[in-house]
Amino acid sequence: MTTETGIGAAVKRREDFRFLTGRGTYTDDINRPHQAYGYILRSPYAAAQITGIDTSKAKAAPGVIAVLTGADYDKGGLPCGWQIHSKDGSPMIEPAHPPLCKDQVRHVGDQVALVVAETYAEAKDAAELIEVDYKELPAIISTAKASEDGAPQVWPEAKNNICFDWHIGDKAATDAAFAKAHHVTKIDLVNQRLIPNAMEPRSAVGDYDRATGDYTLYTTSQNPHVIRLLMGAFVLQIPEHKLRVVAPDVGGGFGSKIFHYAEEALVTWASGKVGRPIKWTAERSEAFISDAQGRDHVSHAELAMDKDGKFLGLRVNTIANMGAYLSTFAPCVPTYLHATLLAGVYTTPAIYAEVKAVFTHTVPVDAYRGAGRPEATYLLERLVAKAARDMQMDQVEIRRRNFIPKDAFPYQTPVALQYDSGDYEATLDLALQMSKWADFENRRAEAAKRGKLRGIGISTYLEACGIAPSAVVGSLGARAGLYETGSIRVHPTGSVTVFTGSHSHGQGHETTFAQLVSDGLGIPLENVEVVHGDTAKIPFGMGTYGSRSLAVGGSALVKAMDKIIAKATKIAAHLMEAAASDVEFKDGNFTVKGTDKSIPFGQVALTAYVPHNYPITELEPGLEETAFYDPLNFTYPGGTHICEVEIDPETGITQVVNFTAVDDVGRVINPMIVEGQVHGGLAQGIGQALLERCVYDEDSGQLLTGSYMDYTMPRADDLPSFQVATHGTMCTHNPIGAKGVGEVGAIGSPPAVINAVIDALAPLGIEDMSMPATPLKVWQAIQSAPKKMSAA
Template identity: 85%
Template sequence: MADTGNPTGIGASVKRKEDFRFLTGQGTYTDDIKRPGQAYAYILRSPHAHAEIVKIDTARAKAMPGVVAIFTGADYDKGGVPCGWQIHSKDGSPMVEPPHFPLCKDRVRHVGDQVALVIGESLAQARDAAEAIAVTYKELPAIVSTADADKPGAAQVWPDAKNNTCFDWHLGDKAAVDAAFAKAHHVTKIDIVNQRLAPNAMEPRAAIGDYDRATGEYTLYTTSQNPHVIRLLMGAFVLQIPEHKLRVVAPDVGGGFGSKIFHYSEEALVTWAAAKVRRPVKWTSDRSEAFISDAQGRDHVSHAELALDKDGKFLALRVSTKANMGAYLSTFAPCVPTYLSATLLAGVYTTPAIYAEVKAVFTNTVAVDAYRGAGRPETTYLLERLVEKAARETGIDRVELRRKNFIPKDAFPYQTPVALQYDSGDYFSTLDIALKRADWAGFEARRAEAKKRGKLRGIGISTYIEACGIAPSAVVGSLGARAGLYECGSIRVHPTGSVTVFTGTHSHGQGHETTFAQLVSDTLGVPFDSVEVSHGDTNKIPFGMGTYGSRSLAVGGSALVKAMDKIIAKATRIAAHLMEASAADVEFKNGEFSVKGTDKKVPFGQVALTAYVPHNYPITELEPGLEETAFYDPLNFTYPGGCHICEVEIDPDTGVTQVAKFTAVDDIGRVINPMIVEGQVHGGVVQGIGQALLENCAYDNESGQLLTGSYMDYTMPRADDVPSIDVATHNTMCTHNPLGSKGVGEVGAIGSPPAVINAVLDALLPVGVKDITMPATPVKVWQAIQSAGSAKAAE
């Protein structure tokens, strides 16, 4: 598929058509929806990290003004929220999969666990009634530390999970790795903490349950990236509602970053309660509630070792990780540290032998699941910190060490030792372009200038790869996925030639209404403004798997291409009939059908009208109408990659780190809209800088209380924390999807954290600091400088 030069087609930086309604306040978010007779829900949540529920007294609360109903775990009679991915341990045993009821039955297991659902005529009345509920708790010991969760004597979250272990999994060839380490010239070791993060989408989660007594139909309006999967999980496994009686609508969604993929208890509660009280029930989270109820991200503790020969070639890698699941298993949590993380441990390098162990543990904390990048940022951070340390220890230039071990450009398709096969890439070029754009060669002069001003300047690099568009379904099914990972797309051509696109993916800020319209405009030759994109309503789309893992264009867009191929094939036969020619002699280009070697032409719009007004139509050969649907199940993951370079300046007197320059050069396959690509990279890089320098979910080790439960304590990046980001692409095409696209939504968050921390350590190396953990906050940096100074003085 080649760019056609269409000013609104593939490769054009078209302004996002959806932005007008957002910028003018005309969007429709879940909280904007008000159903007739709507009541309001408030959830009473546990103030304890771990406790038995001895008694719940709701008598006083039920008598308060405006109270419609109060439900507790004793009232809830349906199923628990399921996990969508099963992992088996080394010994073949399935993971421990505890029940997760939307309302706690007998015990709470993290601060924020759901204890009671209060429904009122107004939210204020529901909240007041919740405060009047008397709950008697018997507090129990809690465990929140990932590193300590499986140690003897740790508080037990679930009786069936011995030593709080959910699963103990492995991947790779241990014997080959051990043999390689035995002959290594040098071994570099590192301990890595990838701290827990709160997603903090702009729009908090919300849900409205509605029930129609006349038809027995349920409708859930929800802030979801994944409406069809919510319908499947909630209908089949939780509430036992037949799918034809359950509609899920995800309207405009203000950001997700992964946190809105999952099926949450609140969605099931409002849907179930709507039938109980026979009126719509709305719940909207506030920001404080989000901190203790939204699935959080990362939280891995790892030890890694890299074996090198005397020339600096990588021989083997071994990694041992503990991954925190929280108190419950969220929808895709088990696959994040395993098949989305360990399978990327080869990175962009030719490491011939790799062995990884992953132990997942339960703790008395909020559940952990996919957050922008989902496993790939964790792996990239570990690898790039390890490679950087290896360069320091061996004395090999850090850029040359990477080049020495890159997968060659002529080695694709490249089979890694950890299951995945990369189809295309050019890591040398992205590195070279990034080095030039970042002026790597001129850095030492900038370092010297900063030193004159009393500042420490450092530069860091990260070369990465990720896996997007998780597939194929048969493979992921064998790895534990409890759903297919294909996508569906429908193209409806209207009689006047305008087009409605129905996609099973979902936009929560990525600009799908623009990029998909560009794709259709380019392929069918219809005006960009004549293309409408519909998504997010299970009653409109046959089925879809939602948006996550940078899959929308590579998987959802490919489904649309297949549907358009069907449209063009049928339209060609209609056009051939109109022009009294053989279909084999008709070609389609730039919105027109023509007969080869003649001046006969028929525009696409005329063919569309003929399909719906079939007065002159091959009726014996074709049905009227022009609408097609296609499903696309990818043959493989896609593999974006690239190089990120960060330059920082540190004030040694305060520990304040300023990101002075940031360069991102990424290989994301075919680009539909360069402006949207740039915006996606910007957003991801800012989130990566946030993790590297600012953000951290911290729990008190004794009480299990979340210490960073508001923006007063959880530091989000602000405009003055980031520089202007230099973004470029150098693209190799994906070889196995019709678009050649690889995905861009997560690359910024994957490549940036190690680039930032490597830059921080490069700046601190002259003062003797050799390691630092994320986030590198001012106090942490200052303390590291003081400790290094004290150690040097003691010598």
């Protein structure tokens, strides 16, 4: 009955009317009675001692209610949610992370004072009157140089700025593999730091109610329960039943709104102190220096092969920049979300990876769309492309030769993960066909006639998402469970409210989850409402990140529906005077098998709430169920991305002329939303490959790309019309078969783009290009190329 709106239907997003017409309710749209405004005074220095703060003039300024500094703050620091242990068994260095600095600042943008005033402008004016005496200290910015002897120290307890020095895999087996190698391909790579740039800047409103003693925090979060737990239990010591966290409409997160930020704690704490609700909303320039940033790895990798190009072993050494403090999930990104992915789609039998995390005087780094997997994919797919060139093998053939075959699942990799399903040949074949790979050389020749260098690049990637089995991640250092919750409340007339612990900030859950439940209960889509984002309404949930919402949150809803149907079947059996085992549920009707006796879902719902004729001794009235779903494994989306570029050798500008993405995301509920997610991910991936980079001045630590004047966001005209398709193998361990789609675009695409750029430049003898491949860099590479344009 639900073919037009059920699983697999391209239903238009129900939330889009309010988003497209400006009727969403974002945090900054929320105003509380008697609300005051907060402004955060931030450090202008990357590293400095605070030798004195005089707030007297600011306190006397018009409209000022309070000026609070580190000396006033008497609560806890921001906690880190994941603990990594170094090779030697010692725990990572976990420095204090107070929301307001006391005696030292450690990055440009570090919080120094909170000014609360009647208006935002008054708070900002007053902040200019705060006199802070700074004694500037030398700063360390460079990821590669942070652990060198003599580098300025961010924390006294972190010698050589090392947070942890971790490893995974079998070193002896990997060394043995290299010892028998026919050829070893080596590569040095930088995965540059990115600034997330959600469309909606972060915002927080803290509201303390003296009458009840309750605190409410409205915040731009991807996971309101996680914020309630971290801020309530660890930072402000507010018990859960006295703290409500609401994450209303949120305009994009990409990971940057997972973390518990200082501003959330400060407005909540200060609201209790001054007895007024307090709103803080980041200005865009503020977001550049206070939102957790992404990536920032420096890696060296080596691949050992036999004479046929079969991979024998992989060695990886990565330095990961944590920034000045540990953000909420920072330590797991370069470790368990990165190094465990280094097998990729290949049968490489021996892998050994070392990851050293370092502190620098920069904004903290944490998960950003893909979180660790883009770094692993970029490393592996650049390395494989180079290996093919070294071995004079075809780019496709070397991959096919090393693919995990489709009959080898479940497949245990040498770096902890066990893949449940996949068919890498199928996604590859489809992508080759869609991209007209076989005819590429004709297109290259045609472009050459126009004076353009055309190149093609491929990436056959895999990622792990649907995070995560709680027991597994717990054993690896996670300080939280990673299940999800779902509640289904059937109303007396048969319509349904769905409560999910997942959070939608652009993903379209209000549509996808409604389709899932509408399909499962056989009721019209318009009879299903999806509620999320408020700890006062929904059961304890873990939120949305790591492409987990459908695979984990959707599965919780399926479990809750199973409970609803089981109970409703008993009620229906009672009504039809049949045994429950003889009643089956299909398309919204309960039928006694082999008879024409049938009653609809709505009648059962009404009976549950008007239990006049009801098996009251066996069943409670009502029809409402909650399920907690803890996944058995990660999910493993993968696929093939193929990029084709044209380079103008005179200007160095690279144009993406064709991009094909074939992704295995498992079961697709709404193909239109899946396509949209892939498009967005590709834009971010191509953005990283060609445009975006966060640059700090190496000496002063000032952010040089502190606005859109210098930080290049991808625009529509930077991107081609994408060719996307899905080719699904089902996830074997969740009830939907879904794998996840939120991050695949950003994970698979960067190496495809750079491999294409290198392929375009190869006729000039150019073998390397770093991200982003800006016009300047490409032009410089052409100028210093071994061969000249005319010879190419």
